[in-house]
Amino acid sequence: MTERVGLGIATLTARKDRTADLAEALRTAHGVDLQSGPKVSRAGSLAFVGTGPDTWLAVCEDGGWRFARDLARAVEGRGSVCDQSSGYGVLRLSGPNVRDTLAKGVPIDLHPAAFAPGDAAVTLASHVGIVLWQVDEAPTYDVAVFRSFAASFAHWLVASAEEFG
CATH class of the missing domain: 3.30.1360.120 (Probable tRNA modification gtpase trme; domain 1)
Structure with missing residues (x-):
């Protein structure tokens, strides 16, 4: 058992009827192919863990609090982001x-x-x-x-x- 420290953690939820747009924005910004359902989508040090319909727990190595801010910029208008790094x-x-x-x-x-x-x-x-x-x-x-x-x-x-x- 090891604690993973320094992670950037955020919840990401697609806005209504914007899931495909959100997936394309993440593919462009991070090179990740976002999967639906209870699956993990990975690209390098970034993982999107499916937690519900059109919702993911986004985890980034060494992302810190800036991760949620940067993720929100990447998906602007397509998804909602909430920082969970301290939660x-x-x-x-x-x-x-x-x-x-x-x-x-x-x-x-x-x-x-x-x-x-x-x-x-x-x-x-x-x-x-x-x-x-x-x-x-x-x-x-x-x-x-x-x-x-x-x-x-x-x-x-x-x-x-x-x-x-």
Whole structure:
């Protein structure tokens, strides 16, 4: 488990009937092919995690607070952007027992046939709301949790992983 620090985080929602325009603006500005649904769209250090209809959690390495401002400029008139950089904490989870650990409190099927790299979910982990996405086949997962619930999530995660050492 490692905390991902220095991220720029924002929610992005397409304006009514502007999803295609928004996708084109992001392709032009960042080279990302924006996917609909619970999928992760990536371009370099930038990821757009599908969290709902025409809505994404945008995450940028070393983006800081300027990320939301720059993203809003790139999608001006096509989407709404809200800075979440101080609202979410993001953890990267990996290891041979990470699926078994998450299965103790995450009510979705994490079997590789059901949840693969690039898949995402807005779900719960032991009654704490999270955004979960699979980064690679190792498997490695990123988990975004509201900072106000981070201590509760970390407590659950440590207790769930305890049996695995």
